[in-house]
Amino acid sequence: MDIQALLKQGLLYLDGGTGTSLQARGLQPGELPETWNLTKPQEIVALHRAYYEAGSHIVCTNTFGANRLKFDGKDGRFSVQQVVTAAVNCAKQAAQQAQGGQAQRFVALDIGPLGKLLAPLGDVKFETAVELFAEVVRAGAAAGADLVLVETMNDCYETKAAVLAVKENCNLPLFVSNVYDEGGKLMSGANPEAMVAMLEGLGADVIGINCSLGPDRMLDLLPRFVAAASVPILVKPNAGLPRAENGKTVYDVDADQFADTMRSIAHQGGAVIGGCCGTTPAYIAALVQATAGIVPQPATPKKRTVISSYTHVVTFGGAPVLIGERINPTGKKRFKEALRQHDIAYVLNEGVSQQEKGVHLLDVNVGLPEIDEQEMLVSCVYELQSVCDLPLQLDTSNTAAMAAAMRIYNGKPMINSVNGSAESMDAIFPLVQKYGGVVVCLTLDESGIPDSAQGRFAIAQRIVRRAAEYGIEVDDLIFDPLAMTISSDNHAAQVTLDTIPLIKKLGAKCSLGVSNISFGLPNRDFITATFFTMALMRGLDAAIMNPYADEMQKAYHSYMALAGLDENCGQYIAYAQGITATQTSAAMQATAVVQADGLQGAIIRGLTQQAAQLAAEELKTQLPLDVINQQIVPALDVVGRGFEAKTVFLPQLLMSAEAAKAAFEQARHKMPATDEVGPAVILATVKGDIHDIGKNIVKALLENYGYRVIDLGRDVPPEVIVKAAVEQNVILVGLSALMTTTVPAMQETIQLLRKEKPGCLVMVGGAVLTQEYADMIGADFYGKNAMESVRYAEQVFTRSAQ
Amino acid sequence: MTKLELNGPVQIIEYKPQQINVPLQSIRRYLGLARAQLDDAVEEMIQECLAEFLQAVQFKACCRLLPVEMRGGGLDLGAFFAPGKGLAKNLAGCPQAIVFVATTGMANELQRKRAAVASPAKALVLDAVGTAAIEQFCDLLGQQWAAEFEGLYLRPRFSPGYGDLPLALQTPLLEVLGAQKNIGVALTDSLLMIPQKSVSAIVGVGRVGCTERRTDCSACAKADCAFRL
Incomplete structure (x- = not known):
């Protein structure tokens, strides 16, 4: 019988601790446990066999840390291939030798974390992680493992990398288990609901929790898994907490107490159960005995429409979901400029x-x-996810771009969009099948947009059927019945609204890009907001909307209060009172500043909001260039000179820089669209260094002084910096390093620049640098602080202009 | 709280945000404002950043008590060997040492990255708050251990990268504490810790204290330091 069939029949027993058991068998601190697969296979076989005999169906191979970072096959070290093959063989041998226990025995290829942190927080690239895991999967599958257990993962993104590696390199059943803290969060912030959403989307067969917590705490978290998951749940606790006793490490939950709590876990939804650190064959034997005869609750489809980020889920079908529409170049001159200049910031x-x-x-x-x-x-999704924990709706008609973005997305994305044409469905549904996601389905097809609700509904039905062929449930579809402007067709809104209840009958959800409805009309927000409310009344679940539009905010908050979705009207009150408060206080402050010394004063004091308001005011009567040259630049100069004279300090300098930037943006809106930009300067924190605060400060100031900063980020290899300098013909590069250990990388970068881009000047800065250091590594200039970098840039570009 | 035992398992310590009082004076100091006049806008931003920081912070540490033995050019701590004279001098006369990693957590890391997008000034202030907070947390851990080892003396904490103690020691130090698994602190290829606001160190425990009592600015000869109080 295969493991999937067995899963449907009853509880499935895993093994107990491996690492802690090997320590008890004499594994020394610092010794890699996986080497024992080759050097002491008899010990490994004996441990596995003891677990099978205690009643485990599944034994996990001794391959927790068996990746290339530790086993590279060089200098006398074993290779991944060697360690994994030996490990699977040990487990298979034990399965054959074991007496008693279960009739069905399986070998799970065990995959633990890499021991490194993935970018953007750490320095391992996502695809590098996928490849590191893939190597383990290929070796394990070739050696004959029956399933794969990805376990003890404390980072959502690393979990996704491992799962993709498994899915792309074998056809084995996949169990995935994460480490949660007592509050029910991974180290990287994800909660159980978010992990379940992503992992089910990626096609995990069993999802669960292991390590770190004892059985009691896991019992507390179990209901959240039960409520969220449509697949069976795995629970593999530690034997409580470790402590030292007479020089030995003991755990505070004994085998009987462990088995006792595990019985409750089995009753309440744990279907695949075993033990982690500190548990031994005795614990497993007790567990098997205590849970004999319990029939686990069958995993049932949860029928929920859920997307996730790397921390939390957003569920459709309750309170209306607001989807911000502003990251979109359509009709936005400034946004297009930013895209053309690769200005991801x-x-x-x-x-x-x-x-x-x-x-x-x-x-x-x-x-x-x-x-x-x-x-x-891909760059925007990746960077957005490093500064913002909201789930994203990937919006493109370019299938290759969609595929690449879905792959690197950290969580379960929303996909915008598919339509009823065969071409569109054949492009998008395979991607959803592979990576998971909730798809926005537009009710149009090859022959256009039907002008009746019935016509749009017919397309929706067709999409549901086709999605089912790809194994995509109706819960993962959200229909957009298409809002068309009423300025060209008076009945357009009615058709859209009438389509909503029809689609809801299919069990699917509805979303609308509401703003289209008012295209071509004056004061569009009035119409859009009312349309939004009307659609909500008909059952709309989500809207793609402009969150800066006050009318939309009013409509949303009022609807929430009126629909009974806002307890005690709390959110409404906070919103409504907030509006009055900010409007008055900002206005008052602005007036005070105007009376004092106007826009210049606002910039000098570092008042961002007021600077923007005052600039907008001045721009009504003055030319943008006059505002810049007569107000903003002089104010910046006052602050810059103050900084040099040590009467203004760094935080104040930066606050003024921000205020100036806000004023610049106002002026920019009034200027004709242009791709002409100031002279380019490359900035980067060098390879090996992750400190970017200094670099960011220099960037803020250079931008203020009109330079176009090409910010390459942190931990940037020399070749990347040189490539950018050559390709964009940049004559000034700024390098930052905070650690003495990364100064050599700075030197290497300078040398490579000298070779590949002669004539390019290099300025350096950072906590450990001095003039001597800078001279030693061959830099052209040492900037003691951010202002000095600006002054140097001024010199360089004045010279080059001459 | 269980006591640290020689060669015992890793102990994980958590402090609640309200248990740690991040000194405003330290924050100002890390901003280079130690000797600057107070500025309302900056003070307001410090307060705002501190409140935001405390909402996301997770003060966590993991530690073990390891044996210390002087051996050819360094110290043997059982789980790893620490070469060089600096640590040996610091730990002279200590038969054991507390090895620890402490952090303010990943949420603060994200907070800083996020702030950097819209406001470099805020990112700078959050950075200073983080530095002040992790230092304060380490000081409190020191007090906790001083109470636990009553009658013995604790040496000032000594980190890889100080003096001649190689940064390479980060790898075995974090490994022996299971720092990534236990408190989420990982190393980059260049041996820097993430989250950035983390400290790894060794604290000697001995029968005698050290001769250098001063640990504040007055112990340092660099009179023109921007951070000097």
Whole structure:
């Protein structure tokens, strides 16, 4: 019988601790447990055999840390292939030799974390992680493992890398288990609901929790898994907490207490159970005995429409979901400029500000005909996820870009969109099948948009059927019945609204890009907000909308209060009172500053909001260039000189820089669209160094002084810096390093630049640098602080202009 | 709380945000404002950042008590060998040492990255708050251990990268504490810790204290330091 069939019949027993058991068998601190597969196979076989004989169906191979980072096959070290093959053989041998226990015995290829942190937080690239895991999977599958257990993962992104590696390199059943803290979160912040959403989307067969906690704490968390998961749940606790007793490590939950709690766990939904650190064959024997005869609750489909980020889920079908529409170049001159200049910081800022306005997810559309959309979408998704924990709606009609973005997305994404044409469904549904996701389905097809509700409904039915062929449930579909402007067809809104209840009958959810409804009309927000309310009344679940539009915010908060979704009207009151408060206080402050010393004063004091307001005010009567040259630049100069004279300090300098930037943005809106930009300067924190605060400060100031900063980020290899300098013909590069250990990387970068881009000047800075150091590594300039870097850039570009 | 035992298992310590009082003076100091006049806008931002920081912070540490033996050019701590004179001098006369890693957690890391997008000034202030907070946390851990080892003396904490103690020691030190699994602190290829606001160190425990009592700015000769109090 295969393991899937067995899963349906009753409880499935895993083994207990491996590492702690090997320590008891004499494994020394610092010794890699996996080497024993080759050096002491008899010990490994004996341990596995003891677990089989205690009643485990599944024994996990001794391959927890068996990846290339530790086993590279060099300098006398074993290779992954050697260690994994030997490990699977040990387990198979034990399965054959074992007496008693279960009739059915399986070998699970065990995969633990890499012991390194994935980028963007750490320095292991996602695809590198996938490949490291893939190597283990290929070796384990070839050696004859029956299933794969990905376990003890404390990072959502690393879990996804491991799961993809398994799915792409074998056809074995896949169990996935994460480590949660007492509050029910992974180290990287994900909760059980988020992990279940992502893992079910990726096709895990069993999902669960292991290590770190004892059985009691896991029992507490179990209901959350039961409520969220449609697949069986795995529970593999530690034997409580370790402590020292007479020089030995003991755990505070004994075998009987362990088995006792595990009985409750089996009753309450744990279907695949075993033990982790500190548990031994005796614990497993007690567990098997205590749970004999318990029939686990069958895993049932939860019928929920859920997407996730790397921390939390957003569920459709309860309170309306707001999807921020602002990351989209359509009709936005400034946004297009930013995309053409690869200014990802601008896109990130749009994301963060929309989150502050209360949206639940962000639509991400960064396509322009003249740019590489795939590269741009992947970069934006990746960078957005490093600064914003909202789930994303990937919005592109470019299938390759969609595939690449879905692959690197950390969580279960929303996909925008598919339509009723065969071409569209054949492109998108296979991606959803592989990576998981909730798809926005537009009710149009090859012959266009039907002008009746029935016509749109017919397309929806067709999409549901086709999705089912790919194994995609109706819960993972959200239909967009298409809002068309009423300025060209008076009945357009009615058709859209009438389609909503029809679609809801299919058991699917509805979302609308509401803003289209008012296209071509004055004061569009009035119409859009009312339409939004009307659609909510008909059952709309989500809207793609502009969160900066006050009318939309009013409609949303009022609807929540009126629909009984806002307890004691708490959120409404906070919102409504907030509006009055901020409007008055900002206005008052602005007036005070105007009276004092106007825009210049606001910049000098570092008052960002007021600077923007005052700039907008001045721009009504003055030319943008006059505002810049007569107000903003002089104010910056006052602050810059103050900093040099040590009367203004770094935080104040930066606050003024931000205020100036806000004023610049106002002026920029009034200027004709242009791709002409100031002179380019490359900035990077060198390879090996992850400290970027200094680099970011220099960036902020250089931008203020009109330079176009090409920010390559942190931990940047020399070749990347040189490539950018050559390709964009940049004559000034700024390098930052905080650690003495990374100064050599700075030197290496300078040497490579000298070779590949002669004439390019290099300025360096950072806590450990001195003029002597800078001279030693051959830099052209040492900037003691951010202002000095600006002054140097001024010199360089004045000289080059002459 | 269980006591640290020689060669015992890793102990994980958590502090609640309200247990740690991050000194405003330290924050100002890390911002280079130690000798600057107070500025309302900056003070307001410090307060705002501190509140935000405390909402996300997770003060966590993991530690073990290891034996210390002087051996050819360094110290043998059982689980690893620490070469060089600096640590040997610091730990002279200590038969055992507490080895620990402490952190303010990953949420603060994300918070700083996020702040950097919209406001470099805020990112700078959050960075200073983080530094002040982790230092304060380590000081409190020191007090906790001083109470636990009553009658013995604790040496000032000594970290890989100080003096001649190689940064390479980060790898075995974090490994022996299971720092990534236990408290989420990982190393980059260049041996820096993530989250950035983390400290790894060795604290000697002995029958005598060290001769250098001063650990504040007055112990340092660099009179023109921007951080000097």
